[in-house]
Amino acid sequence: MSPRLHEHVRALLSTREAELRAWGRVIAIVFGTLVVVPLVTALSYSYAFGPAGVPQERPEFVISPGETLYTVATRLEDEGLVKYAAAFRFAYGITRGERTLRPGRYELSPGMDALQIAKKLGEAPYLT
Numbered sequence: 001m002s003p004r005l006h007e008h009v010r011a012l013l014s015t016r017e018a019e020l021r022a023w024g025r026v027i028a029i030v031f032g033t034l035v036v037v038p039l040v041t042a043l044s045y046s047y048a049f050g051p052a053g054v055p056q057e058r059p060e061f062v063i064s065p066g067e068t069l070y071t072v073a074t075r076l077e078d079e080g081l082v083k084y085a086a087a088f089r090f091a092y093g094i095t096r097g098e099r100t101l102r103p104g105r106y107e108l109s110p111g112m113d114a115l116q117i118a119k120k121l122g123e124a125p126y127l128t
Helices: 003-049 069-078 085-096 114-122
Strands: 060-063 104-107
Touching (some): 085 114
16 A cells, blocks of 8 residues: 555545544534433423422312412412422413412312412312
């Protein structure tokens, strides 16, 4: 094999190795995007919107006439029914939109997540 051919082959191999390294980076970025990002998102969602506790008896939660979403969310957090009042307000906004809370008595559980509680408070209360 001539020295020029030897150099040409070496240059081609170097180029091929560089291409493979570049593809390795692309695969790592795609993997990170398709696997790691959704996993982190799911864990964050579970932490913020997940149940505040384990399912137990269903305590009665009363919404008084004229009570605002902000005060209800704060009370839900204080009573241990949701982890974060802000997460509940967000969940209520995406599930119920601009609808106001309906006064009455509701059966809620710490085992319910923020979206389940938002849906429940958007329904008619079991006792007004």
